[in-house]
Amino acid sequence: MMRATMLQLTNVHKAFGAIVAVDGLSLSIRQGEVFGLLGPNGAGKTTTVNMAVGLLRPDQGTIELKGVGSPDQPYVRAKIGVATQALALYDDLTGEENLSFFGKLQGLSGRRLAERVGWALEFVTLSDRRRDRVKTYSGGMKRRLNLAVAVIHDPPLLLLDEPTVGVDPQSRNAIFENILALRKQGRTVVYTTHYMEEAQRLCDRVGIMDHGRLLALDTVEQLITAHGGRSILLAERTSGEVRVETDDPLAELLRLQKEGQLQRFRVERPDLERVFLHLTGRELRDA
Amino acid sequence: MNAILALAIKDLRLLFRDKVGFFFTFFFPLLYAVFFGAIFSGQGGGASAMKIVVVDEDSTEGSKAFIRELNESAELDVDIKNRDEATNLVRRGKRVGYVVLPQGFGKARGRVFGGDRVKIETGIDPGRSAEAGMLQGVLTKYMYQGIQDAFANPDKMRKQINESLAEVQSSEDMDPTAKATLQWFLPMMDRFLGELPKNEQSNRGWQNFDLESKDVAVQRGGPQNSYEISFPQGIIWGVMGCAAAFGISLVVERTKGTLVRLRIAPIGRMHILAGKAFACLLTTMAIPIALLLLGIIAFGIRPDSWVLLSAGIISISLCFVGIMMMLSVLGRTEQSAGGIGWAVLLVMALIGGGMVPLFIMPAWMQTVSHVSPVKWSILVMEGAIWRNFSVAEMVLPCGILIGVGLVCFIIGTKAFRWTEG
Numbered sequence: 001m002m003r004a005t006m007l008q009l010t011n012v013h014k015a016f017g018a019i020v021a022v023d024g025l026s027l028s029i030r031q032g033e034v035f036g037l038l039g040p041n042g043a044g045k046t047t048t049v050n051m052a053v054g055l056l057r058p059d060q061g062t063i064e065l066k067g068v069g070s071p072d073q074p075y076v077r078a079k080i081g082v083a084t085q086a087l088a089l090y091d092d093l094t095g096e097e098n099l100s101f102f103g104k105l106q107g108l109s110g111r112r113l114a115e116r117v118g119w120a121l122e123f124v125t126l127s128d129r130r131r132d133r134v135k136t137y138s139g140g141m142k143r144r145l146n147l148a149v150a151v152i153h154d155p156p157l158l159l160l161d162e163p164t165v166g167v168d169p170q171s172r173n174a175i176f177e178n179i180l181a182l183r184k185q186g187r188t189v190v191y192t193t194h195y196m197e198e199a200q201r202l203c204d205r206v207g208i209m210d211h212g213r214l215l216a217l218d219t220v221e222q223l224i225t226a227h228g229g230r231s232i233l234l235a236e237r238t239s240g241e242v243r244v245e246t247d248d249p250l251a252e253l254l255r256l257q258k259e260g261q262l263q264r265f266r267v268e269r270p271d272l273e274r275v276f277l278h279l280t281g282r283e284l285r286d287a
Numbered sequence: 288m289n290a291i292l293a294l295a296i297k298d299l300r301l302l303f304r305d306k307v308g309f310f311f312t313f314f315f316p317l318l319y320a321v322f323f324g325a326i327f328s329g330q331g332g333g334a335s336a337m338k339i340v341v342v343d344e345d346s347t348e349g350s351k352a353f354i355r356e357l358n359e360s361a362e363l364d365v366d367i368k369n370r371d372e373a374t375n376l377v378r379r380g381k382r383v384g385y386v387v388l389p390q391g392f393g394k395a396r397g398r399v400f401g402g403d404r405v406k407i408e409t410g411i412d413p414g415r416s417a418e419a420g421m422l423q424g425v426l427t428k429y430m431y432q433g434i435q436d437a438f439a440n441p442d443k444m445r446k447q448i449n450e451s452l453a454e455v456q457s458s459e460d461m462d463p464t465a466k467a468t469l470q471w472f473l474p475m476m477d478r479f480l481g482e483l484p485k486n487e488q489s490n491r492g493w494q495n496f497d498l499e500s501k502d503v504a505v506q507r508g509g510p511q512n513s514y515e516i517s518f519p520q521g522i523i524w525g526v527m528g529c530a531a532a533f534g535i536s537l538v539v540e541r542t543k544g545t546l547v548r549l550r551i552a553p554i555g556r557m558h559i560l561a562g563k564a565f566a567c568l569l570t571t572m573a574i575p576i577a578l579l580l581l582g583i584i585a586f587g588i589r590p591d592s593w594v595l596l597s598a599g600i601i602s603i604s605l606c607f608v609g610i611m612m613m614l615s616v617l618g619r620t621e622q623s624a625g626g627i628g629w630a631v632l633l634v635m636a637l638i639g640g641g642m643v644p645l646f647i648m649p650a651w652m653q654t655v656s657h658v659s660p661v662k663w664s665i666l667v668m669e670g671a672i673w674r675n676f677s678v679a680e681m682v683l684p685c686g687i688l689i690g691v692g693l694v695c696f697i698i699g700t701k702a703f704r705w706t707e708g
Contacts, residue, residue, distance in 0.1 A: 053551050055706075074553035082551050086544035090297070092304045097297075104293035105552035133304075149548070 003030040005066045006157055006188040007052060012061035014047050014212075021047040022058070023212040029157075029190055034183050036203030037192040038272060044212035045192035046085060049161045052190070053082050065157065078106060081155035083147045085162045091135035095126050095145050098134060099152050106153035120148040124178060140171025147178060151187075158182060158189045164198065176202060196272035208276060215279045220272065227278045228270025235265040290554045294562020295569065302532060302570065311528045312570065317578055320521025324514035324586060336364040337418055337425075340373040340385040349393020356432065362425045377410055383418045384411040386426065396433045441480045448477045510673045514586040516644055518578060519668035523603075523641045523661050525574035527632045530607040531625070533567040534614030538624040541704065550705065560612070560700055567611045571604040575668070590672045595681050599667030602685040606660050609692030612699025619704070635659045663687045 007029040014022040022044045029035045037045045050056040051063055054071035062070070069076045089098050099117045108116055121127045124144035134142060143163060150158055160179070164172045179202055182189055193199055199206050200220050207217040216223055230245045233252050237260050246252040249267045256262060277283055303309055341357065343350050358365040368376065373385035387408040395405035407426065411419040436443070452473040455466060510516050540546040549559050579596070582588035590596045614631065618624030636642055638652065639661025645653055656662040663684040670676030670684065 055547060055550060074555065076553075077551060078553035080551070082548075084544060084547055084551075086547070088544040088548035090301060090545060092301050093297070097300070101293055101297045102548065102552070105290050105549070105554060107289075107553065109289065 003032055005029065006031045007190070008062075008064045008066055009048070009052065010062045010064075012048070012051060012058045012063060014044075014051060014056060014058050020212050022051070025061070025209075025212070025214055027207060027214065027217070029188060030205075031156075031188055032183070032186050033204040034179060034189040034191055034202050036199035036206040037190065037209055038194070038196060038199045038206050038276070039192075039209035040194050042211075043194075043209040045194075045209055046161055047212075048209075049082070049159050049190070049192060053077065053080055053159055078153065079155055079157060081150035081153065081158045083150040083158070083160045083163045085165060087142050087146050089134050089142060089145060089149070092133055094131050094133055095121065095137070095148075096130040098145065099148060102149045103152045108153060116152055116154065120152050123151065123181070124148040125174060138168070138171075140167040140174075143167045143171060144174060144178075147175060151182070156186075156188060158187055160189060160191050162192055162194070164193070164195070196276065200272055206272065208272075208279060210276075210280050216275070223272065223275050224270045227275040228272075229274055229278065231270060232268040233265065234268065236263045237261065238263065290552075290558050291562045291565055294549075294559065295566035298533065298536065298563060298566035299569065301536070302566070305532075308528075308532050312525055312532060313574065313577065315528065316521040316523075316525030316574065317581065318521075319524050320514065320518040320578060320582065321586070322517075323520065324512070324517035327513040327517065336360075336362060337422065338364045338366075338382050339422065340366050340368045340376050340382050342370045342373050342385060342387040343367055344370075345388050345390050345392040347393035349396055350388045351393075353388065353392070353396060353429065353433070356429050357425075360425065360429065362421070374410060377412055380412060382412075384409055384422055386422075396430065445477055445480045448473050448480070452477075510669075511589055512587050514582055515588050515673045516669070518582040518586070518588060519665045519672065520641055520644070522575045522578050522668065523636065523639075523664050525578065526571045526603060526607050526664070527636065527641070527661075529567060529570045529574060530611040531614060531628050531632060533563060533570070534611045534617075534628055535621055535624050537563055537612075537615035537703070538618060539621050541706070542620060546705065556705065557700075560703070564608045564612065564696070567608045568604050571607050572600055575600045575603065588672060591675050592671050595676060595678065596668070596671035598681060598685055599664075599671050602667060602688040603664045606664065606688035606692035606695075609695030609699065610660065612703070613695040614699075616699050616702040616704065635661045638662075640665050660688060660691050663691075 005028045007027070009025055009027040012022055012025045013020070025044070025048060027035075037048060039045055047056065051058050052071060054073075054077050057072070064070055065076050065079055068079055071077055071080065090101070093101065096117060099120050100113060103113045103116055118127075121130050124147055126141060126144060126148065129137065129141065134145065137145065143166075147160070147163055150160065163179075164175055167175070176198075179189055179191065191199070191202060203220065205217065205219050206223060208215045208223070216227060218226065230247050231249045233242075233244045233246055233249045233256075235242045235244070235253070235256050237256075239260065242256060244252050244256075253262075253265060253267075256265075273283065302312065339357075341354050343354060354365060354367065357363050366376075366382070368385075370385075370387065373382075373387075376382040377385050387410075389406060389408070392405050392407070407430075409419075409422065409426070411422065452470070455461065455469045455473065458466065537546075540549065546559070550556070579588065579590070583590070610632075614628040615624065617627040617631070636659075638656050639645075639659030640648070640656060641659075641661040645656055645662065645665075648656070666674075667681060667684045667688065670681055
């Protein structure tokens with residue numbers, strides 16, 4: 001059954017002078033899904049997030065939190081949690097004080113505020129550092145706290161703008177676990193990244209953006225099927241290396257085995273990198 | 288309102304945790320006020336007695352009495368040494384100068400007519416010519432004090448006259464005309480003093496007035512002490528530092544990205560600015576209150592009117608909240624905002640009497656000072672502390688301060704850049 005729409009962007013345009021950042025973007029983010037916006041730097045992902053949260057007004061088109069209204073309105077923004085790409089924290093406040101302050105701005109107070117602060121710290125595993133000033137945190141800890149600030153008021157929609165930029169693998173994995181936990185809790189997550197493996201690992205659906213335009217949108221599997229091409233079997237025999245594109249690598253491998261002794265082989269399955277290459281003619285990491 | 292309060296508390300917390308900012312907001316103004324108050328103070332060790340050495344070569348009751356008088360004076364602090372020690376102390380800069388009372392000093396000091404002149408030798412540090420002049424004046428004063436005492440006491444005066452008459456009669460080298468005149472005058476004088484009534488009422492020699500000293504309540508026509516001038520100036524530095532700190536913090540919010548987070552929150556833009564303004568208002572009010580309390584407790588500041596002082600402090604705070612908002616739009620980065628902001632504030636302080644009291648400045652500078660909020664800020668504080676301003680007199684400076692604050696706040700909020708770039 002198709003899930004209800006949480007966030008609707010319709011034919012959204014945004015330009016900064018002569019530079020078109022977002023060009024006719026239409027998207028429906030479904031309730032409870034993790035939606036990935038994948039694209040290189042400058043693709044328009046952050047501009048899209050900023051419009052979705054009311055920081056920027058689209059030049060054309062509409063953005064609506066379904067059943068609530070436009071994010072221009074403060075009461076609509078109260079339904080959204082944002083982890084900004086730039087760390088937006090007060091270094092001279094403790095982790096707990098940062099959360100408490102942003103929680104108060106979201107209208108929390110008293111016992112509810114204390115509960116949410118405690119929960120958020122636990123959620124990002126920073127409880128033991130709650131009374132330390134943020135300036136003493138590592139980059140990964142700051143990223144996790146940034147995520148905790150986004151969820152402090154328990155919003156139904158989360159916009160996470162490149163939440164793993166510049167963090168160590170341990171913190172990255174912790175953030176992935178957090179996002180998957182949020183999905184389990186039924187939260188809707190919009191996740192922007194230029195790391196295709198993150199999108200592949202976390203996202204139910206992925207929209208691929210480049211130059212402000214949405215090039216493709218579907219589940220990871222469907223995108224790969226539609227745009228990733230076939231698997232590539234690389235086999236090494238005494239007579240030399242063989243490269244075969246195939247829809248059935250196992251059958252092809254058995255066939256090659258019958259033809260002669262295989263010394264080693266490798267299968268390159270299509271991924272989002274190949275999808276991006278197919279759609280743009282460029283590799284994602286080079287874009 | 289809760290959001291504004293949360294924003295203000297956050298800013299106050301950040302201010303108190305920034306040790307450098309906190310120092311310049313609270314302690315620097317205090318140091319300024321105390322330092323300059325002490326320098327210009329005429330009390331409490333401010334203008335101390337001049338330290339001199341006396342060499343008593345006479346060592347008579349008369350010379351000892353003279354030294355006692357000098358020592359009891361407010362102007363001098365006297366040590367007695369021999370000539371070598373005295374010279375050394377002056378040479379090494381330990382004492383301003385020395386005074387040598389030669390043999391015969393005690394006798395000569397009390398003599399009114401005739402006799403050999405006594406020569407008092409002084410040795411002064413050549414680098415302290417101002418003190419040298421003062422020392423000569425003080426010595427003259429106390430020398431004539433002896434003559435005055437003699438005239439005020441007829442019996443003592445008659446004794447002096449008879450001693451002088453004996454010296455005149457025995458003198459062989461005195462000018463005959465002068466000798467004849469004194470031989471005629473001194474006995475006449477002696478007779479006159481002998482015929483003066485002896486009752487208590489009239490036993491006052493030639494003193495033709497009585498000096499009666501009464502304690503009266505001080506009617507304030509000026510500052511009670513130098514701290515009443517230096518504290519308003521110090522307070523202004525604290526208030527300016529506070530306005531600069533909060534103005535720059537708005538720029539930092541933008542450059543560090545926290546302003547984005549604030550804008551995402553379900554509050555209006557005016558809430559964000561109001562929170563900052565409220566924190567600035569509280570701090571700019573806390574600075575004068577804290578410093579004045581300290582000034583009252585420890586430095587003898589006695590405000591004329593608490594009500595007017597409160598009104599003045601509120602006006603100053605409102606003014607500098609507006610200026611804070613204005614400063615936040617002067618630069619794109621923390622560095623440029625800080626640099627430009629402090630440049631503006633320093634000019635305000637320079638022409639407004641924040642560095643040097645206005646009454647020291649030339650007339651044209653005092654006219655120029657009208658454009659500086661610092662001038663009006665100091666004026667309202669002084670008006671309430673020692674200028675004895677009436678309510679009507681306070682209206683103009685307070686009104687100017689509030690007006691400047693309002694205009695600056697409106698311009699600042701309109702011109703504030705909410706985004707980078």
